[in-house]
Structure formats: C-alpha cells, structure tokens
Amino acid sequence: MGALTLSNVTKSFGAVEVIKGVDLEVAEGEFCVFVGPSGCGKSTLLRMIAGLEDVTSGEVKIGDRRVNDLAPAKREIAMVFQSYALYPHLTVEGNMGLALKQAHVPKAEIAASIGRAADMLGLEPLLARRPAELSGGQRQRVAIGRAIVRTPKLFLFDEPLSNLDAALRVQTRIEIARLHRDLGATMIYVTHDQIEAMTLAHKIVVLNAGRIEQVGAPMDVYNDPDNAFVAGFIGSPKMNFLDAAALGQQGASLGIRPEHLAISRDQGPIAGTVSHIEKLGSETLVYVHAEPHGLLTVRLFGEHDFAVNEAVRLTPDPARTFHFDASGKRLR
Amino acid sequence: MSQARTSTRRTIAAHAVLITYTLIALFPVFVVVINSFKSRKAIFSEPLALPSASTFDAVGYRTVLEQGDFLLYFQNSLTVTVASLFFVLLFGAMAAFALSEYRFRGNLLMGLYLALGIMIPIRLGTVAILQMMVAGGLVNTLTALILVYTAQGLPLAVFILSEFMRGVSDDLKSAGRIDGLSEYRIFFTLVLPLIRPAMATVAVFTMIPIWNDLWFPLILAPAESSKTVTLGSQVFIGQFVTNWNAVLAALSLAILPVLVLYLAFSRQLIRGITAGAVK
Numbered sequence: 301m302g303a304l305t306l307s308n309v310t311k312s313f314g315a316v317e318v319i320k321g322v323d324l325e326v327a328e329g330e331f332c333v334f335v336g337p338s339g340c341g342k343s344t345l346l347r348m349i350a351g352l353e354d355v356t357s358g359e360v361k362i363g364d365r366r367v368n369d370l371a372p373a374k375r376e377i378a379m380v381f382q383s384y385a386l387y388p389h390l391t392v393e394g395n396m397g398l399a400l401k402q403a404h405v406p407k408a409e410i411a412a413s414i415g416r417a418a419d420m421l422g423l424e425p426l427l428a429r430r431p432a433e434l435s436g437g438q439r440q441r442v443a444i445g446r447a448i449v450r451t452p453k454l455f456l457f458d459e460p461l462s463n464l465d466a467a468l469r470v471q472t473r474i475e476i477a478r479l480h481r482d483l484g485a486t487m488i489y490v491t492h493d494q495i496e497a498m499t500l501a502h503k504i505v506v507l508n509a510g511r512i513e514q515v516g517a518p519m520d521v522y523n524d525p526d527n528a529f530v531a532g533f534i535g536s537p538k539m540n541f542l543d544a545a546a547l548g549q550q551g552a553s554l555g556i557r558p559e560h561l562a563i564s565r566d567q568g569p570i571a572g573t574v575s576h577i578e579k580l581g582s583e584t585l586v587y588v589h590a591e592p593h594g595l596l597t598v599r600l601f602g603e604h605d606f607a608v609n610e611a612v613r614l615t616p617d618p619a620r621t622f623h624f625d626a627s628g629k630r631l632r
Numbered sequence: 633m634s635q636a637r638t639s640t641r642r643t644i645a646a647h648a649v650l651i652t653y654t655l656i657a658l659f660p661v662f663v664v665v666i667n668s669f670k671s672r673k674a675i676f677s678e679p680l681a682l683p684s685a686s687t688f689d690a691v692g693y694r695t696v697l698e699q700g701d702f703l704l705y706f707q708n709s710l711t712v713t714v715a716s717l718f719f720v721l722l723f724g725a726m727a728a729f730a731l732s733e734y735r736f737r738g739n740l741l742m743g744l745y746l747a748l749g750i751m752i753p754i755r756l757g758t759v760a761i762l763q764m765m766v767a768g769g770l771v772n773t774l775t776a777l778i779l780v781y782t783a784q785g786l787p788l789a790v791f792i793l794s795e796f797m798r799g800v801s802d803d804l805k806s807a808g809r810i811d812g813l814s815e816y817r818i819f820f821t822l823v824l825p826l827i828r829p830a831m832a833t834v835a836v837f838t839m840i841p842i843w844n845d846l847w848f849p850l851i852l853a854p855a856e857s858s859k860t861v862t863l864g865s866q867v868f869i870g871q872f873v874t875n876w877n878a879v880l881a882a883l884s885l886a887i888l889p890v891l892v893l894y895l896a897f898s899r900q901l902i903r904g905i906t907a908g909a910v911k
Contacts, residue, residue, distance in 0.1 A: 352806050373812030385803035389825060402812035458803075 302361075303328045303486035304349065304454060309358035311344055311510075318344050320510040321358070326488065326503070331480050334490045335497040336507035337533070342490045343458055345507070349488065350379050350456050362454055373402065378447035379456040382463060384439040386431040392442050393427040396449045410449075417448040420479065437468045444476070448483070455487040461496060473499060494534055498522070506530050528628035531555045537585060540596045542570070542616070544623065551631045555622035558585070558599035561614050563606075568613030572596065574606045588612055661887065668692050668880035675876055692877030695868075696885065699878070701856070705864035710889060712774050712860060713842050716781035720838050721831055723782070724789025725797075729819050731790070732797035733805070743794065749787030754780065755847060765852055772855035780848050785838040796830035797823065832897040839897075843890050861886045 304326040311319035318341045326332045334342040347353040349360060351372035360367050367375050378399075386395050393414055400410045418424045421441045431439055440460060447455055457476070461469045477500055480487055491497055497504050498518045506513040506521065506529070513533075514526045525531035531539050535557055542554040547569065562568065563586060572590030586598040586606055598614065606612065623631040666682055667675045674687035681687070696702050731743045754761075761780060762771075770776040800823050808818040824831070849863040865882035868875040 347806070350806070350810060352809060371812075372806075372810045377810065379807070379810050381803035381807060383801055383803045385801060385807040387804070387807075387822065389821065398813075399811035 302326055303330065303363065304332075304488065305359075305361040306345075306349075307359040307361075309345075309348065309360060310356045311341075311348060311353060312356045318510050319348070319356075322510075322512055324505060324512065324515065326486060329484050329486055330502050331477075331487045331489065331500055332503045332505060333497040333501035334488065334505045334507055335492065335494060335533075336513075338492055340507045341510040342492075342507050346379075346456055346458055346488060346490045349454070350377055351375050373399075376450075376453040377456055378450045378452040378454075379458065380440075380443050380447050380460045382459040384431070384443045384463070386439055386442055386446075388431055391428055391430055392423060392434070392445075395431070395442060396446045399446070399450050413449045413451070414445075417445040420448065420482070421445050421475075436464055437472065440464060440472060441475075444479070448479070453486065455485055457487065457489040459491055460489075461491070461493070476500065494536060498534070504534075506533060508533075525555075525622065526630055528553065528555065528624040528630075531622055531624070531630075537597045537599060539622075540593070541624075542593045542596070546592050549621075549623065551623035552626040553624045554616070555624060556616045556620060558597040559601075560617040560620035561596065561598045562617070563588070563598045563600065563612055563614055565610075565612060568615035570596075570614040570616075572612060572614065574608055574610045574612055576608065577606050579603060586612075588614060590614065664880050665884050665887075668877070668884040670877075672877055675880075689877070690881075692875075692879075692881030693885075695875065695878040696881045699867075702861070702864060702882070702885070704857070705859050705861045706885075706889065708774060708858060709843060709860040709862070709886075712777045712781065713839055713889075713893070715774075715778045716785060716842050717835055717839055719778070719782040720785035720789050721835060724786050724834065725793050725824060725827070725831065726819070727786070727790045728793035728797045729823060731794045743790075747787055747791045749783075750791060754784045758847070758851060762851055770852075772853050772858050774853065774858055776852045777848055777858075777860075780852065781842045781845075785842070788837060789834045792834050793827065793830055796827045800826050835897045836894060839893055840890065843886075 302325040304324070306322050306324040309319060309322045310317065322345060334345060336342050344353060348355050349362075351367065351370060355368050362375055362377070387398065390398065396414045396417060397410045400413060405413075414427070418427060421444060423438075423441060423445055426434060426438060426442070431442070434442065440463070443460070460476070461472055464472060473496060476489075480500075489496070489500060501518050503515060504518050504521050505515050508529050514521055514530045516524075521530060521534050525534065528541065532541070532555075537558045539555045539557050540561065542556065544551045544554040547554060570590050570593065572588040572593075574586060575589045575595065576587040578585040578587075581603070582601070584600045584602070584604045586600065586604070588596045588598060590596055596614065625631055663679065667679060669683040669690065669692075670681075670687045671689035671691065674681070674683070674689070678687075683689075727746060731739060731746075765771050765776045770779070804822055804826075805818055808822050813821070844862060845860075846862045846866070849858075849860045850866075853859070854863065861882065865879055865886070868878040868882065
C-alpha cells in the first residue's frame with residue numbers, strides 16, 4: 301500500500317488544462333521531490349494533494365483512503381510554505397499548537413507534542429515569541445515545527461527554502477534530510493532547484509507542462525534520462541545537445557554532459573572557438589561556439605587557461621552520449 | 633554638499649506648501665470656532681477677530697444646550713454613524729473577501745455590480761427609498777438612516793477592501809485551512825487584522841459624509857426623537873432670522889465627536905501588525 305496514490309489526476313482552470321493526467325505512487329516513508337521549471341504545475345499538484353485545489357478528474361488517495369472530497373484539515377497532512385505563513389497574532393507555541401487545538405486534542409498532549417518538536421528543531425528559547433520577532437531562518441524552522449507537531453501521514457513542502465539566503469538554505473536542507481531520517485515520515489517536496497531535488501530525494505518526479513516526464517531515483521534520472529527534457533533539466537551546468545547528423549550519428553540530437561566533453565587545441569571531431577570562460581577554482585567552465593551545434597559547455601576540473609576567440613577542438617566521450625529522436629525521445 | 637543643500641531647500645519648500653494648505657483647510661473651522669464664542673454684534677462687526685474680554689459671549693452654547701434636545705441629537709448622530717460604520721465595514725469586508733478569495737461564475741460581474749454604487753449617487757433613489765421606508769413603517773426611526781447609510785457606504789468599501797484582500801498572502805489562508813480553521817475564523821482572525829489599515833481608511837471615508845448628512849435625516853427621520861445634530865442645528869437657521877451664535881456653537885460641538893472617531897482610526901492607519909506574517 302502506498303502512502304499516496306494519484307490515478308490519472310487532472311486539473312483545469314476554465315478551459316486551460318494545467319495538470320494533464322498524472323499517475324504516481326509514493327511509498328510509505330519515501331522522500332519524493334517534484335521538480336520542474338516554473339509553470340509546470342508542480343505547486344498546483346501539491347495543492348491538489350493538500351486539498352487546497354479541487355481535483356478536476358482522477359483520484360487522489362492518501363493511504364488507502366480516497367480524499368478527493370475531503371477538507372484539507374481532515375486529510376492528516378501538514379504543509380510548509382515558501383512564505384512560512386505563520387499566524388502573526390500567535391506566539392511560536394500558539395502557531396505550533398493551533399492545529400491540535402482545532403482537533404480538540406487534550407492540552408497536556410499538545411504541550412508534549414510541541415515540546416518534542418521544539419526539542420528537535422532547537423526552538424525552546426523562542427516559544428514565547430511572535431513571528432515578527434524571529435529571523436527568516438527561525439520562521440522557517442517554526443513552520444517546519446508546526447508541521448511536525450501534527451504527526452501527519454504526509455508532509456508537504458512547497459519550495460520551503462526559496463526565501464532563505466544561500467548559507468541558511470544549505471543548513472536547512474541538511475536539517476530537513478535529518479528530520480526525514482528521524483521521523484521516517486512520507487514527504488512530498490516541491491522545488492525548482494535541482495540541487496535540493498538531487499540531495500534530498502529518494503524519488504524524483506520531473507514535471508513539465510502538466511505531465512510527468514520521468515520518475516526515478518536521483519542517479520537513475522541523471523544517468524538514464526528517458527527524454528531530452530529530463531536530460532537537459534537535471535544536471536548543472538545543462539547537458540549539451542549536439543547535431544547528430546553532422547557527426548554521422550543516429551537520431552536527431554546527441555546529448556552529452558559538459559564533463560564528458562574533452563577539449564584540446566589540436567585534435568577532436570568538433571571544431572569551434574572559445575566564446576567565454578568561467579573559472580571557479582575547483583572547476584573551469586569553457587563555453588565554445590561550434591557550428592552547427594551552437595554554444596557548448598565544457599566542464600574541466602581544476603584550473604585551465606583558454607583565451608576568448610581561441611580555436612579549439614572537442615571530443616565527446618562515446619560511452620557517455622545519449623541519443624534522442626526529433627521529438628526528444630531517447631533512442632536506446 | 634550641494635546635494636545636501638538642495639534637499640534642505642526641497643524639504644522647506646514641501647513644508648511650506650503643506651503648511652499653506654493646512655492653513656487654508658483649517659481656516660473655516662477656525663472662524664466657526666472663534667465666532668461661536670463671540671456676541672452677535674461682534675460676529676458681524678469683526679468676523680475674523682479673536683474673542684476678547686468685551687466681545688466674549690457664550691450665549692450660543694447656552695442656547696444650544698437649553699433649547700432643543702441636543703444631547704439626544706448627538707446620541708442619534710453617534711448611534712447612526714457608529715452602527716452604519718460597523719455594518720459597512722463588516723459586510724464590505726465579507727463581500728470583498730468572497731470576491732477576492734473564491735472563484736465562482738460571475739465573480740467579476742458581481743464585483744462590478746457592487747462597485748456601480750460608487751458612480752450612481754444614492755440620492756437619486758430618494759423617492760423610492762422613502763416609499764420603501766413608509767411601507768416598512770421605518771419612517772422617523774434611526775434604523776431607516778442606518779440602512780440607507782450602510783447601502784451608501786458599501787460600494788466604496790467593497791471596492792477598496794477587495795483590492796487589499798488580494799494582497800493578503802495565499803499561503804497564510806492555506807495554512808489556516810490545513811490547520812482546520814473555518815472560513816469565518818480565517819476571515820476574522822487571519823485576514824482582518826492584516827487589512828486593518830485599509831479598514832481604517834474606509835472607516836474615515838465612510839464616517840464623515842454620514843455624520844455631516846442633512847438630506848436623509850430631513851426626509852426619512854425629521855421627528856424630534858430621531859433628529860441628528862446636523863438636522864438639529866437647522867432650527868437656528870430661519871427664513872428671516874438666523875441665530876448665528878447658536879448655529880456656530882452647534883457646529884463647533886459637532887466637530888468634536890468626528891475628531892475623536894478620526895483620531896481613533898488614524899492610529900490604526902499606522903499600525904504595522906503585518907510585519908513578520910510573511911516575508
């Protein structure tokens with residue numbers, strides 16, 4: 301039995317169909333990440349699971365219960381929002397306890413539950429404060445604490461780290477991963493940041509234009525993409541797509557990751573000129589303009605020197621190439 | 633350096649303009665108040681002079697307090713204003729919440745329909761309103777006035793508040809729904825406190841025309857027991873003789889309650905309770 305089952309779920313706003321038939325099964329205790337470009341419907345899908353948006357057709361099941369027509373509060377879920385969404389008029393303790401109070405849980409039990417969550421997140425010194433008196437990172441921890449207190453069947457995260465600065469984002473990401481290990485709960489996490497997706501997920505769901513492009517473990521999605529969209533979306537810097545015909549290869553395009561392109565001054569099948577170079581210390585990114593392929597990225601480890609406008613030659617690693625047909629489908 | 637000098641000059645210019653405007657705006661009020669303390673002769677001989685020992689006369693206030701039942705008029709005005717204000721804010725905010733929060737067929741049309749009242753003056757319907765009040769047996773009651781003023785204030789309230797409601801974080805409302813709050817609790821405990829400044833603005837805009845109105849009290853509630861202050865002051869203005877002392881005294885007194893209500897709401901205008909709710 302899955303913790304969450306979506307069967308042919310669709311969603312339309314008027315005549316516009318934003319979710320075009322999604323099937324998905326998330327197992328108990330799994331950390332599942334929805335990732336995709338903005339506007340792909342990932343947040344809408346999450347809100348449908350939460351019950352904040354109606355399901356146009358199809359079926360949403362949490363555990364083995366159909367929840368299509370169930371109010372959000374009755375679905376035994378908890379959600380963490382991008383903007384924290386703390387109640388400004390309540391203290392941290394009040395914020396965390398509100399859901400249980402609404403469910404008429406005895407006071408002692410609520411206090412114990414808040415205590416446990418506060419202990420996990422180091423929130424004890426803040427319990428009496430109001431949201432206005434907290435920093436951004438603290439607010440997000442309170443929002444996560446508010447979710448934990450409910451001991452829900454399903455945790456839903458809607459881009460929870462987007463409003464935090466870079467350092468805090470890494471720290472909170474690690475904290476969420478630790479929480480998932482400690483609680484063993486099922487979590488659904490929406491993000492457009494593929495680093496979050498790769499580092500947190502057991503299962504990545506890549507969405508594009510209201511459809512699932514691929515579902516799989518992070519490394520499966522990375523190493524074995526089903527189509528050109530997934531190949532291009534997962535991995536940073538982006539995968540290069542070469543003109544397959546120009547190289548005498550099968551298919552319409554040939555995908556190769558920047559780290560699998562070798563660069564040299566004198567040998568290689570692809571000729572081009574350096575258009576820009578970025579040195580990051582641990583790695584060097586060389587942008588090479590090559591006809592008819594366009595701008596290609598080469599990723600080198602360590603420091604390398606190339607001059608802009610210098611003529612170079614590139615060699616793809618044949619074992620690491622992906623072939624795609626004209627519609628973007630992977631040819632195996 | 634030059635930057636600093638220009639900005640000082642600009643500040644002075646801005647203040648000069650604002651102070652001039654304030655003086656112009658306050659001048660009539662000032663004239664009303666000073667003349668209310670002068671004898672009738674002094675009002676006409678030197679209308680702009682401050683009351684002096686020889687011209688001071690509180691006869692206007694004495695007349696107002698003795699003649700007519702001014703305490704009752706004040707009470708009536710206050711009841712009508714406060715009750716109308718309460719209903720305008722309550723129903724206006726609720727309608728605005730529904731319009732901005734829920735997707736339903738005809739949402740936009742309904743919003744336009746409700747805002748139409750801003751453009752069409754309610755006084756055009758005076759005859760029909762009077763007929764309705766007569767039929768309902770509400771003539772000469774404060775209820776009639778409260779109903780009319782509520783209707784009069786709603787369009788602008790709905791229009792302004794629905795704009796502000798759209799600005800309230802969706803996540804906050806969603807969080808409330810997930811935590812099991814009812815739509816009423818979300819509205820009253822989460823959304824209303826966040827739009828308090830907008831409510832205060834609407835309150836001020838709604839309150840002043842109601843307090844100052846002469847038209848509807850004259851038509852719907854001219855009886856002694858339901859007279860408002862504005863209508864009550866009219867007894868001193870006759871076709872041939874006007875008791876200026878009393879009129880000016882009554883007007884001076886009528887300023888006070890509005891001033892108090894205004895101060896109460898303007899404090900809300902600058903409240904920053906929204907800080908910290910969402911980033």
